[in-house]
Amino acid sequence: MYVSSMVFLLMGSISSLIMAVVCLYSGVGYFIEWEIISSNSNSVVMTLILDWMSLMFLGFVTLISSMVLYYSGGYMEGDPNMNRFIYLVLMFVVSMVALIVSPNLISILLGWDGLGLVSYCLVIYYQNEKSAAAGMLTALSNRVGDVAILLGISLMSAYGGWNFVFYLNSICGSEAMKMLCFLVMLAAMTKSAQIPFSAWLPAAMAAPTPVSALVHSSTLVTAGVYLLVRFEPAMHGSVYSQTLLLLGGTTMFMAGLGANFEYDLKKIIALSTLSQLGVMMSILGFGMPDLAFFHLLSHALFKALLFMCAGVIIHSAKDYQDIRMMGGLTKYMPLTTFHLNLANLALCGMPFMAGFYSKDLILEMAFMGSINYISFLMYVFATGLTVCYTARLTYYSVTGEFNMGSLHTVNDESSLLTSPMMLLSLGAVSAGAMLSWLIVPYPYMVCMSSFYKSLVLIVSGLGAWVGYVLNLGSFLYVLNSFKYYSMVVFGGSMWFLPFLSTQGIMQKFLLNGFDVFKMGDQGWFENKGGYNLNKSLMKSSGLLEKMQDNSIKLYMITFLFWAILSIMIM
Incomplete structure (x- = not known):
């Protein structure tokens, strides 16, 4: 089943990419619309937008999804619920496709909510307490964004339609559009895990590794960036752009710092994703959506490759994820470590790799x-920290002493796991150059001093040196870290965001919500609302029924009442 799904998605990817190139060079886009229901001058319509941006992103999503599905055939081998897993991944891809081709807030909500629901199902796939807690944190964090999109839909009904592409330029300065931009920015920040919603992204590592490769490269976390790329004309030069710049930069720095204290292989790569999302958000704040989209596509390829390599290592290394339990893997897994180093170099922005063309231009x-x-x-520190944690990861897992013990099965034998890496590694090397020729056909004029021009390479080299040398004496490094224990805990725990998102804020918020529900919904509202109203109506209807029964006693009582009342008035 996974093979047929892979072939179908791969064919869709090739056709989407060909159409994207045609649309890009012809300057043509297609807007398809059909009306479902019309009410009170507002029409609920199903719309599709097929321009070069949506088609190119669609091609990359389906390409990576096809590789992930083929990879899942080897990774999930022996799982009794493998068909269920494949169906969930396909639902995830369909939700992302619905979001990409929708210029309409209502149809975007279908894909947006679909991503949130299916991501919850995938995070809790391994049925244990840790996965359940991570899934709940993921679902509740993303619900904030879902509510923002719903409020945006109600706000846009004032314009007589929900196709936001028609309104971004015409009513740019209106108060309603400013409010809509704020709601869209809030939704994008939750989905792309920007501060203060960053805690769910490393927690979502409880999902199987193929899911992580899909989620952290081209689907769930990139949905927010893609939506903001579409909304950028309305936000250009506003206070929201400055907010995005500040929050994106802070997220980038925080994630890079946290990854240098982390020992879980998948969480290091997840924090790396968070750092790159910060780069995309901050450059969106500068008003450069094309560059953000460029980095989004080039990052998707090498990040999926990085997660696949991590999955093979974890799968072979007795399911350990602690990088201190690895080491010297080059000898036993040459193909996987080759791809891992390739992806790491692309992530660091090694000249002429995929990450270099987008990241260097952004900086x-x-x-x-x-x-x-x-x-x-x-920007400077985050760039250095990226290379620093990459060098640290390389030292612990690829080089150094082998720490796996005697009973190990570390090898590269499964072609189901290694074959998808070949295509993605080709993308990690050459996709940056090809995308730069397509998306940025005319050169940007970059005027800066030689110091600023070489600063990126200087900081990267310094970061690599610090990351490798510090961990060569890792025992001394650990001992020295106890001197600054509070700072290490603060930096390594994502500035206490997981605690604040769970026990700190969310728990109190949910408990307060339960109290309001008991006192309001099941208390005063019930007593003075529907239940009490029902009793009053029953009494009134009973009285009316008696009056209509033609009872002589009732007439006599009514006659006496009116007689006494008239005597008292006189």
Whole structure:
């Protein structure tokens, strides 16, 4: 089943990419619309937008999904519920496709909510307490964004339609559009895990590794960035752009810092994803949606490859995820470690790899623009930290001493696991150059001093040196970390965001909500609302029924009442 799904998605990917190139060079886009229902001058319509951006993103999503499905055939081998897993992954892909091709807020909500629901089902796939807690955190964090989209739908009904592509430029400065931009930004921040909603992204690592490869490359976490790329004309130059720049830069720095204290292989890569999402959000704040979209596509390829390599290592290494239990894997898994190093170099922005073309351009445009010192320092430190945790990961897992013990089965024998890596590694090497030729056919004019021009390479080299040298004496490094224990805990726990999102805020919020429900919905509203109203209506209807029974006693009582009342008035 996974093979047929893979072939179908691969064919869809090739056709989407060919159509994207045609649309890009012809300057043509297709807007397909049909009306479902019309009420009170508002029409609920199903719309599709097929321009170069949606088709290219669609091609990348289906390409990575096809590789992940083929990879799942080897990774989930022996799982009794494998068909259920494949169906869930396909539902996930369908939800993302619905979101990509929708210029309409109502149809976007279908894909948006579908991603949230299916991601919850996938995170709790392994049925244990940790997965259940991670799934609940993921679902509740994403519900905030779902509510924001619902409020945006109600707000847009004032314009007589929900096709936001028609309204972004025409009513750009109106108060309703400003409010809509705020709601869309809030929804995108929850889905793309920006501060203060970052806690759910590393927690979602409880899902199987093929899901992580799909979620963290081209689907769930990129949905928010893609929506903001579409909404950028309405947000350009507003206070929301400045907010995005600040929050994106902070998220980028926080995630890079946290990854340097993390020992879980999958969480290190998840924090790496969070850092790159911060890069995309911050450059959106600069008003450069094309560059954000460029980095989104190039990042998708090497991040999926990175997760696949991590899955093979975890699968072979007795299901350990602690990088301290690995080491010296080059000798036993040469193919996987080759792909892992390739993906890591692309992530760090190694010249002429996929990440270099987008990341280096983003950093140069940021340094060239009117950026404040705080944002500048965040960019510089985050770039150094990226290379630092990559060098640390390489030291612990690929080089060094082999720590697996004698009874190990570390090898590269499964072709189901290694074959998808070949295509993605080709993308990690060459996709950046090809995308830059397509998306940025005319050169950007970058005017900066030689110091700023070489700063990225200097910071990257310094970060690699610090990451590798610090961990060569890892025992001394651990001992010295106890001197600054509070700072290490603060940096390594994502600035206490997981605690604040669960016990700190969400738990109290849910408990307060339960109290309001008991006192309001089941208390005063019940007593003075539907239940009490029903009793009053029953009494009134009983009295009317008696009056209509032609009872002589009732007439006599009514006559005496009116007689006494008239005597008293006289």
